[in-house]
Amino acid sequence: MRRLTFGMNVSLDGYTAAPGDDLGWGVPSDELFQWWSDRVGATGTALYGRRLWEAMSSHWPTADQQPGATPAEIEYARRWRDMPKVVFSSTTRTVDGNTRLVTGDAVAEITRLKAEDGGPMDIGGATLAAAAMRDGLIDEYAIVTHPVLVGGGTPFFTALDDWVELDLLETRTFPDGVVLTRYETRR
DSSP: OOOOOEEEEETSSSSSEGGBBBBHHHHHOHHHHHHHHHHHHHHHHHEEHHHHHHHHHHHTTGGGTTTTTHHHHHHHHHHHHHHHHHEEOOOHHHSSEEEEESSSOOOHHHHHHHSSSOOOOOESSHHHHHHHHHHHHHOOOEEESSOOOSSSSSSOOOOEEEEEEEEEEEEEEEGGGGEEEEEEOOO
């Protein structure tokens, strides 16, 4: 069974995006950017909700060709393009690159993908992750907490019917007061 991780940048008050989908508070240090790049390099398949897909696909397919692209950005862009991706959306009509579109039942497709052989999967986008979280499909949470209070927006965690007990796997600090905590779902 494939492992599914939900990892995103999060404000200290628990939001992945501030009101208006503002992500300006989550600019990574070089060290944190490399950590995210290494995650992408180790991911067998990335699962994206529509909004995160639109944000990522508007920049990363050609980011390595932009004037002034750093070596780290060039590496991330290459890794991102090479990584197989699945986009879940009922409104998106086409995707390109190394990407497949799913317009039907996201939970059923994620369950099917988890049962396949293959490398680890990452899920991104709070709405898509919330559906997987409610159905108990997430094996690991990688929470990259930034020292900022944004006061509202898109929450990292969704409301749940039952508790989910977790075991701490790792903590790590990054520059600028950013803290990574990784937890595994206790089964």
